[in-house]
Amino acid sequence: MAQASIKAKQTQQDATWKVRLQEWWFRNRALIGFAFIFPWFAGFIIFDALPFIYNLYLSFTDYQIGTVGVPPWIGLENYVEIFTEDKFFGKSMYNTVYYLGFSVPLRLIFAFLIALILNLRVRGMELYRTLFYVPSVVPLVAATVIFAGFLNTRYGFLNQFLVLIGAMPVRWLSSPDAIKPSLILISLWGFGGQMIIFLAGLQSIPDDLYEAAAIDGGTGWHRLVYITVPLMTPTIFFNLLLGLIGGFQIFEQVFILIGTNGGPLQAGLVYMLHVYNKAFRDFEFGYSAALSVILFLIIFVLTLLLVYTSNRWVFYGDAQDDGT
Amino acid sequence: MIEDPRAKMVRYIIIYTVLTVGAIVMMVPLLWTVSTSLKTRDKITIRRLELIPDPVAWENYPYLFEARPILQYTRNTMVIVVASLFGAWAPCTLAGYAFARIPFPGRNIFFGILLATMMLPYVVRLIPLFLFFDEIGWTRTFGPLILPRVLGHNAFYIFLYRQFFRGIPEDIYDSARIDGCSEFGVWWRIFMPMSRPVLAAVSIFAFSFAWNDFLNPLIYLGSNKELWTLALGLNALQGFEGEDNSLNLIMVFSMLMIIPMLIVFYFGQKHLISGVTAQGSLKG
Numbered sequence: 001m002a003q004a005s006i007k008a009k010q011t012q013q014d015a016t017w018k019v020r021l022q023e024w025w026f027r028n029r030a031l032i033g034f035a036f037i038f039p040w041f042a043g044f045i046i047f048d049a050l051p052f053i054y055n056l057y058l059s060f061t062d063y064q065i066g067t068v069g070v071p072p073w074i075g076l077e078n079y080v081e082i083f084t085e086d087k088f089f090g091k092s093m094y095n096t097v098y099y100l101g102f103s104v105p106l107r108l109i110f111a112f113l114i115a116l117i118l119n120l121r122v123r124g125m126e127l128y129r130t131l132f133y134v135p136s137v138v139p140l141v142a143a144t145v146i147f148a149g150f151l152n153t154r155y156g157f158l159n160q161f162l163v164l165i166g167a168m169p170v171r172w173l174s175s176p177d178a179i180k181p182s183l184i185l186i187s188l189w190g191f192g193g194q195m196i197i198f199l200a201g202l203q204s205i206p207d208d209l210y211e212a213a214a215i216d217g218g219t220g221w222h223r224l225v226y227i228t229v230p231l232m233t234p235t236i237f238f239n240l241l242l243g244l245i246g247g248f249q250i251f252e253q254v255f256i257l258i259g260t261n262g263g264p265l266q267a268g269l270v271y272m273l274h275v276y277n278k279a280f281r282d283f284e285f286g287y288s289a290a291l292s293v294i295l296f297l298i299i300f301v302l303t304l305l306l307v308y309t310s311n312r313w314v315f316y317g318d319a320q321d322d323g324t
Numbered sequence: 325m326i327e328d329p330r331a332k333m334v335r336y337i338i339i340y341t342v343l344t345v346g347a348i349v350m351m352v353p354l355l356w357t358v359s360t361s362l363k364t365r366d367k368i369t370i371r372r373l374e375l376i377p378d379p380v381a382w383e384n385y386p387y388l389f390e391a392r393p394i395l396q397y398t399r400n401t402m403v404i405v406v407a408s409l410f411g412a413w414a415p416c417t418l419a420g421y422a423f424a425r426i427p428f429p430g431r432n433i434f435f436g437i438l439l440a441t442m443m444l445p446y447v448v449r450l451i452p453l454f455l456f457f458d459e460i461g462w463t464r465t466f467g468p469l470i471l472p473r474v475l476g477h478n479a480f481y482i483f484l485y486r487q488f489f490r491g492i493p494e495d496i497y498d499s500a501r502i503d504g505c506s507e508f509g510v511w512w513r514i515f516m517p518m519s520r521p522v523l524a525a526v527s528i529f530a531f532s533f534a535w536n537d538f539l540n541p542l543i544y545l546g547s548n549k550e551l552w553t554l555a556l557g558l559n560a561l562q563g564f565e566g567e568d569n570s571l572n573l574i575m576v577f578s579m580l581m582i583i584p585m586l587i588v589f590y591f592g593q594k595h596l597i598s599g600v601t602a603q604g605s606l607k608g
Binding site for chain 1: 507
């Protein structure tokens with residue numbers, strides 16, 4: 001009897017203790033929220049915010065390999081030199097924009113058209129989806145060395161194939177005229193990632209819209225122009241924005257294919273390669289930081305412009321529920 | 325809709341022709357890779373198209389393991405992969421959960437910062453980070469590659485988790501809380517088990533980003549051969565035009581990098597889209 005009552009008291013105490021703890025948890029939810037985001041936030045300060053600010057600062061200094069202590073402040077000198085004396089600045093910017101100007105739209109168009117076809121309900125589509133997607137699963141380094149061989153002047157597949165059908169072989173990676181088209185070709189091979197995003201978007205378009213159009217006598221073309229494309233504009237916008245941001249930072253492919261000097265006549269010297277060379281070949285960190293700030297500003301302004309003009313062509317009406 | 329059977333036939337023929345030609349064009353570089361990886365050394369320098377290797381040189385595969393420290397490269401790469409997966413699971417899911425479900429002051433501001441960092445190009449952080457890690461003596465070690473990953477420094481993963489968690493009905497959360505589950509308990513007992521699609525999707529990304537990373541290993545480990553990853557090893561094996569006599573081994577190495585990716589994507593593909601679009605499995 002006595003034992004039982006002690007035990008009951010014990011559980012009661014346990015219960016109140018538990019309730020108190022729960023109340024404490026509930027009152028301090030904000031604290032828990034902060035605790036949960038703390039690792040990310042610490043990372044943000046160490047790996048994003050401070051480096052970003054320090055990079056800006058570096059760009060106004062003459063920080064080089066031998067610099068000891070506080071790097072000497074030189075104001076806008078790095079920027080002046082970039083715009084007036086650096087012959088590789090214009091060259092590398094031109095190469096990058098050339099690459100972007102073709103690869104981004106072409107990849108979007110291919111990805112969209114193939115996604116449209118793969119979205120048709122006909123037999124065997126799963127297999128085709130896989131075949132089109134697999135190349136974009138190939139690691140970038142592997143894809144690049146594969147193309148280094150594939151485009152090899154003498155032993156590569158492409159030239160041997162051209163010879164077989166009686167065409168002229170091309171020096172894909174060693175002639176200044178062919179380097180940029182080769183880079184664009186390689187980027188096109190990886191359109192599968194965008195294609196999958198388009199496919200997911202296409203599959204979320206409700207069927208009743210198409211049925212309504214069919215009842216109103218709309219043709220396939222009408223369906224494409226008045227339903228599919230407008231409803232896909234948010235996805236197109238997303239892929240375009242990410243494609244541009246990524247395209248400006250193209251680096252690995254060029255580094256592996258033609259090395260740091262950018263190939264003959266620097267035809268393959270892209271902007272990131274120039275930044276890399278200034279920092280890790282010439283050890284002119286201040287100058288390289290200034291180059292990177294310019295690239296950041298270009299990407300930043302372009303993103304703002306795109307977002308700002310997006311309400312003219314991106315269709316956000318009939319907004320989907322946010323999942324709640 | 326009734327369609328003229330002949331028109332339908334023509335339509336099908338066009339669709340399958342376009343798809344088949346397209347698929348062949350897409351697969352040719354890979355088929356050529358497989359074929360070249362199985363060619364003998366004197367066959368790779370023949371200047372004539374030969375798709376089927378004759379003889380088939382299976383010995384190229386074991387030979388590469390002798391010629392290059394493949395196992396060491398793999399082990400080094402796995403160190404980065406494991407760090408990446410750990411970060412993608414623990415800190416990132418917690419942060420995503422906080423952004424989705426725990427109201428705390430300034431949450432929207434923090435989330436805005438998170439979105440902004442997704443747009444921040446790596447190039448404006450590259451040099452200061454290098455100088456910082458150099459200062460503390462971490463260059464030529466795994467430190468710079470592991471620390472950001474272990475902390476879950478990836479806004480994209482957190483964003484995906486947050487979107488997915490917001491899709492989990494509020495009632496489930498409320499009833500768990502009423503039943504006396506702590507925030508941590510809700511996250512661990514309810515959100516994690518329900519979140520397999522997004523966990524799978526993020527894990528695939530974490531694996532493939534770590535497996536494919538080239539620039540960071542190049543900058544931090546490039547001068548320390550002991551710690552080279554597969555990507556660095558493959559790049560080193562690859563010579564420029566004129567040194568073509570190891571083309572078959574380069575393709576063997578490429579296959580070694582591709583096959584694990586194919587396996588990961590094969591097992592994860594069904595989660596990839598449902599995990600990323602944040603709807604699907606939980607709606608029904």
